[in-house]
Amino acid sequence: MATIKSLDPRVARAELPTEPTEVVLNPEEQWETYEVxxxxxxxxxxxxxxxxxxxxxxxxxxxxxxxxxxxDQTYSIWVVKTSQVxxxxxxxxxxxxVPEKQYRNAGFYKVRDKxxxxxxxxxxx
Amino acid sequence: xxxxxxxxxxxxxxxxxxVLGHRHSEWTAFGPxxxxxxxFCSMAQDKVxxxxxxxxxxxxxxxxxxxxxxxFLREEGKYTCAQLVELPNGGYDTSLMRHFLFDxxxxxxxxxxxxxxxxxxxxxxxxxxxxxxxxxxxxxTWIDQLGNGTEVxxxxxxxxxxxxxxxxxxxxEAIEGEQExxxxxxxxxxxxLQAQWQAAIDPILEKAGLxxxxxxxxTPVVGGRKGYHSEYLAPLVKEMSEVxxxxxxxxx
Numbered sequence: 150m151a152t153i154k155s156l157d158p159r160v161a162r163a164e165l166p167t168e169p170t171e172v173v174l175n176p177e178e179q180w181e182t183y184e185v186x187x188x189x190x191x192x193x194x195x196x197x198x199x200x201x202x203x204x205x206x207x208x209x210x211x212x213x214x215x216x217x218x219x220x221d222q223t224y225s226i227w228v229v230k231t232s233q234v235x236x237x238x239x240x241x242x243x244x245x246x247v248p249e250k251q252y253r254n255a256g257f258y259k260v261r262d263k264x265x266x267x268x269x270x271x272x273x274x
Numbered sequence: 275x276x277x278x279x280x281x282x283x284x285x286x287x288x289x290x291x292x293v294l295g296h297r298h299s300e301w302t303a304f305g306p307x308x309x310x311x312x313x314f315c316s317m318a319q320d321k322v323x324x325x326x327x328x329x330x331x332x333x334x335x336x337x338x339x340x341x342x343x344x345x346f347l348r349e350e351g352k353y354t355c356a357q358l359v360e361l362p363n364g365g366y367d368t369s370l371m372r373h374f375l376f377d378x379x380x381x382x383x384x385x386x387x388x389x390x391x392x393x394x395x396x397x398x399x400x401x402x403x404x405x406x407x408x409x410x411x412x413x414x415t416w417i418d419q420l421g422n423g424t425e426v427x428x429x430x431x432x433x434x435x436x437x438x439x440x441x442x443x444x445x446x447e448a449i450e451g452e453q454e455x456x457x458x459x460x461x462x463x464x465x466x467l468q469a470q471w472q473a474a475i476d477p478i479l480e481k482a483g484l485x486x487x488x489x490x491x492x493t494p495v496v497g498g499r500k501g502y503h504s505e506y507l508a509p510l511v512k513e514m515s516e517v518x519x520x521x522x523x524x525x526x
Contacts (some may be wrong), residue, residue, distance in 0.1 A: 208416070211412050212310065214313075216312055
Protein backbone atom coordinates (compact mmCIF):
# COMPACT_ATOMS: atom_id res chain seq x y z
CA MET A 150 0.00 0.00 0.00
CA ALA A 151 1.35 3.37 -0.98
CA THR A 152 2.01 5.79 1.84
CA ILE A 153 0.59 9.23 1.27
CA LYS A 154 2.66 11.98 2.85
CA SER A 155 0.41 14.48 4.52
CA LEU A 156 0.77 18.13 3.58
CA ASP A 157 -0.80 19.21 6.88
CA PRO A 158 1.93 20.98 8.87
CA ARG A 159 0.41 19.61 12.10
CA VAL A 160 1.08 16.06 10.86
CA ALA A 161 4.13 16.39 8.65
CA ARG A 162 6.52 18.28 10.84
CA ALA A 163 9.55 19.96 9.33
CA GLU A 164 12.72 17.99 9.99
CA LEU A 165 14.66 20.46 12.03
CA PRO A 166 18.09 19.64 13.45
CA THR A 167 17.97 18.61 17.10
CA GLU A 168 21.36 20.12 17.87
CA PRO A 169 21.58 23.91 17.73
CA THR A 170 23.31 25.05 14.57
CA GLU A 171 25.05 28.31 13.92
CA VAL A 172 22.61 30.87 12.57
CA VAL A 173 23.98 33.33 10.05
CA LEU A 174 21.93 36.50 9.79
CA ASN A 175 22.21 38.16 6.41
CA PRO A 176 21.66 41.90 6.92
CA GLU A 177 19.60 42.06 3.71
CA GLU A 178 17.22 39.43 5.03
CA GLN A 179 17.27 40.32 8.72
CA TRP A 180 16.67 44.01 9.02
CA GLU A 181 17.67 45.99 12.06
CA THR A 182 15.13 47.65 14.31
CA TYR A 183 14.71 51.38 14.63
CA GLU A 184 13.08 53.19 17.56
CA VAL A 185 10.34 55.60 16.54
CA UNK A 186 9.69 58.95 18.25
CA UNK A 187 6.54 60.87 17.46
CA UNK A 188 5.97 64.61 17.89
CA UNK A 189 2.38 65.71 18.02
CA UNK A 190 2.74 69.48 17.71
CA UNK A 191 5.51 71.93 16.92
CA UNK A 192 7.49 72.50 20.13
CA UNK A 193 6.16 69.40 21.87
CA UNK A 194 8.67 66.73 22.76
CA UNK A 195 9.17 63.61 20.69
CA UNK A 196 7.71 60.64 22.52
CA UNK A 197 8.83 57.06 22.00
CA UNK A 198 6.16 55.01 20.26
CA UNK A 199 7.67 51.66 19.30
CA UNK A 200 9.90 50.06 16.69
CA UNK A 201 10.03 49.28 12.99
CA UNK A 202 12.25 46.88 11.06
CA UNK A 203 14.05 48.50 8.14
CA UNK A 204 17.18 48.18 6.01
CA UNK A 205 18.01 51.91 6.20
CA UNK A 206 17.11 55.05 8.14
CA UNK A 207 15.21 56.35 5.13
CA UNK A 208 12.99 53.30 4.90
CA UNK A 209 12.60 53.22 8.69
CA UNK A 210 11.25 56.75 8.50
CA UNK A 211 8.97 55.84 5.58
CA UNK A 212 7.52 52.89 7.51
CA UNK A 213 7.27 54.82 10.78
CA UNK A 214 5.21 57.52 9.09
CA UNK A 215 2.47 55.05 8.18
CA UNK A 216 2.76 52.89 11.26
CA UNK A 217 2.81 55.61 13.91
CA UNK A 218 1.86 58.82 12.13
CA UNK A 219 -1.23 58.10 10.09
CA UNK A 220 -3.92 58.14 12.79
CA ASP A 221 -2.83 60.63 15.45
CA GLN A 222 -2.07 64.23 14.75
CA THR A 223 1.60 64.32 13.78
CA TYR A 224 4.05 67.17 13.37
CA SER A 225 7.25 65.21 12.91
CA ILE A 226 8.84 61.82 13.45
CA TRP A 227 12.36 60.72 14.44
CA VAL A 228 13.84 57.28 13.93
CA VAL A 229 16.96 56.04 15.69
CA LYS A 230 18.75 52.73 15.21
CA THR A 231 18.03 50.60 18.27
CA SER A 232 21.71 49.62 18.31
CA GLN A 233 22.61 53.31 18.76
CA VAL A 234 20.65 53.57 22.01
CA UNK A 235 23.10 53.26 24.90
CA UNK A 236 22.24 51.83 28.28
CA UNK A 237 23.85 49.87 31.13
CA UNK A 238 22.84 46.31 31.81
CA UNK A 239 20.42 45.98 34.76
CA UNK A 240 20.58 49.71 35.19
CA UNK A 241 17.46 49.86 37.36
CA UNK A 242 19.61 48.87 40.36
CA UNK A 243 21.25 52.27 40.07
CA UNK A 244 17.98 54.01 40.79
CA UNK A 245 16.75 52.07 43.80
CA UNK A 246 17.88 54.81 46.21
CA VAL A 247 15.66 57.45 44.71
CA PRO A 248 12.48 56.95 46.82
CA GLU A 249 14.49 57.60 50.03
CA LYS A 250 15.81 60.89 48.73
CA GLN A 251 12.61 62.81 48.41
CA TYR A 252 14.30 65.99 49.62
CA ARG A 253 15.65 66.16 46.07
CA ASN A 254 12.11 66.59 44.86
CA ALA A 255 10.55 70.05 45.11
CA GLY A 256 7.21 68.52 46.07
CA PHE A 257 8.77 67.18 49.27
CA TYR A 258 9.15 70.66 50.80
CA LYS A 259 5.47 71.55 50.34
CA VAL A 260 4.42 68.85 52.77
CA ARG A 261 7.42 69.00 55.13
CA ASP A 262 5.98 71.74 57.39
CA LYS A 263 2.73 69.83 57.80
CA UNK A 264 4.59 66.63 58.61
CA UNK A 265 6.80 68.31 61.23
CA UNK A 266 3.80 69.93 62.85
CA UNK A 267 2.13 66.53 62.98
CA UNK A 268 5.26 64.97 64.52
CA UNK A 269 5.37 67.66 67.25
CA UNK A 270 1.74 67.01 68.09
CA UNK A 271 2.43 63.30 68.38
CA UNK A 272 5.32 63.95 70.78
CA UNK A 273 3.21 66.23 72.97
CA UNK A 274 0.68 63.46 73.60
CA UNK B 275 -15.23 75.85 -21.01
CA UNK B 276 -15.46 72.54 -22.84
CA UNK B 277 -17.31 70.73 -20.06
CA UNK B 278 -17.47 67.35 -21.77
CA UNK B 279 -13.67 67.37 -22.13
CA UNK B 280 -13.33 68.45 -18.49
CA UNK B 281 -15.64 65.61 -17.42
CA UNK B 282 -13.49 63.15 -19.35
CA UNK B 283 -10.38 64.61 -17.78
CA UNK B 284 -11.77 64.04 -14.28
CA UNK B 285 -13.01 60.57 -15.24
CA UNK B 286 -9.66 59.36 -16.56
CA UNK B 287 -7.85 60.74 -13.53
CA UNK B 288 -10.29 58.92 -11.25
CA UNK B 289 -10.15 55.68 -13.26
CA UNK B 290 -6.34 55.56 -13.04
CA UNK B 291 -6.54 55.97 -9.27
CA UNK B 292 -9.30 53.41 -8.78
CA VAL B 293 -7.67 50.69 -10.83
CA LEU B 294 -4.18 51.22 -9.44
CA GLY B 295 -5.63 51.40 -5.92
CA HIS B 296 -7.26 48.03 -6.53
CA ARG B 297 -4.03 46.53 -7.86
CA HIS B 298 -2.08 47.88 -4.87
CA SER B 299 -4.69 46.43 -2.51
CA GLU B 300 -4.03 42.96 -3.92
CA TRP B 301 -0.74 43.05 -1.99
CA THR B 302 -2.53 43.40 1.34
CA ALA B 303 -1.25 40.64 3.66
CA PHE B 304 1.27 39.52 0.98
CA GLY B 305 3.78 42.36 1.34
CA PRO B 306 7.44 41.49 1.91
CA UNK B 307 7.40 42.62 5.57
CA UNK B 308 4.62 43.83 7.80
CA UNK B 309 5.84 47.43 7.93
CA UNK B 310 5.80 47.62 4.13
CA UNK B 311 2.47 45.85 3.99
CA UNK B 312 0.92 48.52 6.20
CA UNK B 313 2.40 51.32 4.12
CA PHE B 314 1.43 49.85 0.77
CA CYS B 315 -2.18 49.00 1.59
CA SER B 316 -2.57 52.38 3.23
CA MET B 317 -1.55 54.01 -0.05
CA ALA B 318 -3.98 51.74 -1.89
CA GLN B 319 -6.75 53.11 0.31
CA ASP B 320 -5.63 56.67 -0.40
CA LYS B 321 -5.86 56.02 -4.14
CA VAL B 322 -9.35 54.55 -3.96
CA UNK B 323 -10.44 57.42 -1.70
CA UNK B 324 -9.11 59.98 -4.19
CA UNK B 325 -10.95 58.22 -7.02
CA UNK B 326 -14.16 58.28 -5.00
CA UNK B 327 -13.84 62.04 -4.38
CA UNK B 328 -13.35 62.67 -8.12
CA UNK B 329 -16.31 60.45 -9.07
CA UNK B 330 -18.31 62.41 -6.54
CA UNK B 331 -17.52 65.66 -8.36
CA UNK B 332 -18.82 64.11 -11.59
CA UNK B 333 -21.91 62.93 -9.72
CA UNK B 334 -22.79 66.16 -7.93
CA UNK B 335 -21.70 68.72 -10.55
CA UNK B 336 -22.30 66.97 -13.85
CA UNK B 337 -25.12 64.56 -13.00
CA UNK B 338 -23.14 61.36 -13.45
CA UNK B 339 -24.18 58.18 -11.63
CA UNK B 340 -23.40 57.61 -7.97
CA UNK B 341 -19.65 57.04 -7.34
CA UNK B 342 -20.23 53.34 -6.55
CA UNK B 343 -22.07 52.83 -9.83
CA UNK B 344 -19.37 54.70 -11.73
CA UNK B 345 -16.61 52.74 -10.08
CA PHE B 346 -18.06 49.27 -10.26
CA LEU B 347 -20.88 48.95 -12.75
CA ARG B 348 -19.45 50.20 -16.03
CA GLU B 349 -18.53 48.05 -18.98
CA GLU B 350 -14.83 47.58 -19.54
CA GLY B 351 -14.84 49.86 -22.62
CA LYS B 352 -16.21 52.77 -20.57
CA TYR B 353 -13.16 52.89 -18.31
CA THR B 354 -10.59 55.43 -19.44
CA CYS B 355 -7.62 54.39 -17.30
CA ALA B 356 -4.20 54.05 -18.89
CA GLN B 357 -3.06 50.48 -19.47
CA LEU B 358 -0.18 50.93 -17.02
CA VAL B 359 -2.51 50.64 -14.03
CA GLU B 360 -4.28 47.51 -15.31
CA LEU B 361 -1.23 45.31 -15.61
CA PRO B 362 -1.02 42.53 -13.03
CA ASN B 363 1.22 43.21 -10.05
CA GLY B 364 3.92 40.78 -11.09
CA GLY B 365 6.71 40.77 -8.53
CA TYR B 366 7.24 43.41 -5.90
CA ASP B 367 9.91 44.93 -8.15
CA THR B 368 7.34 45.62 -10.90
CA SER B 369 4.77 46.91 -8.42
CA LEU B 370 7.24 49.34 -6.85
CA MET B 371 8.44 50.59 -10.23
CA ARG B 372 4.86 51.16 -11.42
CA HIS B 373 4.11 52.96 -8.14
CA PHE B 374 7.18 55.19 -8.72
CA LEU B 375 6.32 55.99 -12.35
CA PHE B 376 2.64 56.59 -11.61
CA ASP B 377 2.97 58.65 -8.46
CA UNK B 378 5.40 61.11 -9.99
CA UNK B 379 2.91 61.56 -12.83
CA UNK B 380 0.08 62.06 -10.36
CA UNK B 381 2.16 64.58 -8.44
CA UNK B 382 2.82 66.81 -11.48
CA UNK B 383 -0.80 66.47 -12.58
CA UNK B 384 -2.14 67.54 -9.19
CA UNK B 385 0.32 70.42 -8.99
CA UNK B 386 -0.99 71.62 -12.36
CA UNK B 387 -4.59 71.38 -11.14
CA UNK B 388 -4.12 73.43 -7.97
CA UNK B 389 -4.76 76.57 -10.04
CA UNK B 390 -7.55 75.03 -12.14
CA UNK B 391 -10.41 77.54 -12.58
CA UNK B 392 -12.90 74.70 -11.99
CA UNK B 393 -12.86 75.01 -8.22
CA UNK B 394 -13.97 71.53 -7.11
CA UNK B 395 -11.00 70.06 -8.99
CA UNK B 396 -8.53 72.64 -7.64
CA UNK B 397 -9.76 71.92 -4.10
CA UNK B 398 -9.27 68.20 -4.48
CA UNK B 399 -5.79 68.73 -5.93
CA UNK B 400 -4.90 70.66 -2.77
CA UNK B 401 -6.54 68.06 -0.55
CA UNK B 402 -4.65 65.11 -2.08
CA UNK B 403 -1.27 66.84 -1.97
CA UNK B 404 -0.11 65.49 1.39
CA UNK B 405 -1.04 61.92 0.50
CA UNK B 406 0.77 62.05 -2.81
CA UNK B 407 3.85 63.62 -1.21
CA UNK B 408 4.10 60.53 0.96
CA UNK B 409 3.48 58.16 -1.95
CA UNK B 410 6.33 59.82 -3.84
CA UNK B 411 8.63 59.70 -0.79
CA UNK B 412 7.85 56.01 -0.34
CA UNK B 413 8.50 55.25 -4.00
CA UNK B 414 11.72 57.29 -4.17
CA THR B 415 13.09 55.64 -1.03
CA TRP B 416 12.52 52.15 -2.41
CA ILE B 417 13.93 52.97 -5.86
CA ASP B 418 17.07 54.27 -4.20
CA GLN B 419 17.29 51.32 -1.79
CA LEU B 420 16.90 48.65 -4.47
CA GLY B 421 18.75 50.42 -7.29
CA ASN B 422 21.75 50.87 -5.00
CA GLY B 423 21.18 47.49 -3.33
CA THR B 424 22.64 44.26 -4.65
CA GLU B 425 23.38 43.25 -8.25
CA VAL B 426 20.17 41.21 -8.17
CA UNK B 427 17.93 44.00 -6.88
CA UNK B 428 19.43 46.50 -9.32
CA UNK B 429 18.94 44.17 -12.30
CA UNK B 430 15.35 43.47 -11.29
CA UNK B 431 14.51 47.17 -10.96
CA UNK B 432 16.10 47.92 -14.34
CA UNK B 433 14.08 45.14 -15.98
CA UNK B 434 10.88 46.44 -14.38
CA UNK B 435 11.65 49.97 -15.56
CA UNK B 436 12.34 48.86 -19.13
CA UNK B 437 9.15 46.79 -19.25
CA UNK B 438 6.93 49.51 -17.83
CA UNK B 439 8.38 52.55 -19.64
CA UNK B 440 6.12 52.32 -22.74
CA UNK B 441 3.07 51.89 -20.51
CA UNK B 442 4.08 54.80 -18.29
CA UNK B 443 4.18 57.08 -21.34
CA UNK B 444 0.58 56.00 -22.00
CA UNK B 445 -0.43 57.97 -18.88
CA UNK B 446 0.09 61.09 -21.01
CA GLU B 447 -2.22 60.07 -23.85
CA ALA B 448 -4.25 63.19 -24.63
CA ILE B 449 -8.03 63.08 -24.42
CA GLU B 450 -10.36 64.54 -27.00
CA GLY B 451 -10.83 68.28 -26.46
CA GLU B 452 -7.60 68.65 -24.50
CA GLN B 453 -6.33 71.37 -26.81
CA GLU B 454 -9.36 73.52 -26.02
CA UNK B 455 -9.01 72.99 -22.26
CA UNK B 456 -5.34 73.95 -22.46
CA UNK B 457 -6.09 77.10 -24.44
CA UNK B 458 -8.70 78.10 -21.87
CA UNK B 459 -6.19 77.59 -19.06
CA UNK B 460 -8.22 74.79 -17.46
CA UNK B 461 -5.52 72.11 -17.60
CA UNK B 462 -1.86 71.81 -18.58
CA UNK B 463 -1.18 69.81 -21.74
CA UNK B 464 -0.18 66.15 -21.39
CA UNK B 465 2.98 66.95 -23.34
CA UNK B 466 4.03 69.52 -20.73
CA LEU B 467 3.12 67.20 -17.87
CA GLN B 468 5.22 64.47 -19.44
CA ALA B 469 8.21 66.81 -19.71
CA GLN B 470 7.84 67.78 -16.03
CA TRP B 471 7.51 64.11 -15.10
CA GLN B 472 10.68 63.13 -16.97
CA ALA B 473 12.58 66.00 -15.35
CA ALA B 474 11.43 64.72 -11.94
CA ILE B 475 12.17 61.00 -12.33
CA ASP B 476 15.34 60.93 -14.44
CA PRO B 477 17.66 62.29 -11.68
CA ILE B 478 16.17 59.88 -9.13
CA LEU B 479 16.73 56.93 -11.45
CA GLU B 480 20.27 58.09 -12.10
CA LYS B 481 21.02 58.44 -8.38
CA ALA B 482 19.69 54.91 -7.91
CA GLY B 483 22.16 53.66 -10.51
CA LEU B 484 19.40 52.82 -12.99
CA UNK B 485 19.52 53.77 -16.66
CA UNK B 486 16.65 56.08 -17.53
CA UNK B 487 15.18 55.08 -20.89
CA UNK B 488 15.58 57.25 -23.95
CA UNK B 489 11.98 58.39 -23.62
CA UNK B 490 11.76 59.94 -27.10
CA UNK B 491 12.62 56.62 -28.74
CA UNK B 492 9.89 54.65 -26.95
CA THR B 493 6.50 54.07 -28.53
CA PRO B 494 3.89 54.74 -25.81
CA VAL B 495 1.19 52.15 -25.17
CA VAL B 496 -1.96 54.19 -25.75
CA GLY B 497 -5.66 53.50 -26.17
CA GLY B 498 -6.67 53.40 -22.52
CA ARG B 499 -8.11 56.92 -22.62
CA LYS B 500 -10.39 55.84 -25.50
CA GLY B 501 -11.56 52.68 -23.77
CA TYR B 502 -9.14 50.23 -25.38
CA HIS B 503 -7.67 48.06 -22.68
CA SER B 504 -5.36 45.16 -22.07
CA GLU B 505 -6.73 41.69 -21.43
CA TYR B 506 -6.24 42.34 -17.70
CA LEU B 507 -8.87 45.02 -17.09
CA ALA B 508 -12.05 42.96 -17.60
CA PRO B 509 -11.16 40.33 -14.94
CA LEU B 510 -10.11 43.11 -12.57
CA VAL B 511 -13.43 44.95 -12.96
CA LYS B 512 -15.29 41.66 -12.50
CA GLU B 513 -13.49 40.96 -9.25
CA MET B 514 -13.76 44.53 -7.99
CA SER B 515 -17.53 44.63 -8.53
CA GLU B 516 -18.26 41.09 -7.38
CA VAL B 517 -20.06 42.04 -4.16
CA UNK B 518 -22.02 44.97 -5.58
CA UNK B 519 -23.23 42.93 -8.57
CA UNK B 520 -24.92 40.45 -6.21
CA UNK B 521 -27.18 43.23 -4.95
CA UNK B 522 -26.84 46.62 -6.64
CA UNK B 523 -29.25 48.23 -4.18
CA UNK B 524 -27.40 47.07 -1.10
CA UNK B 525 -26.72 49.58 1.70
CA UNK B 526 -23.04 49.70 2.70
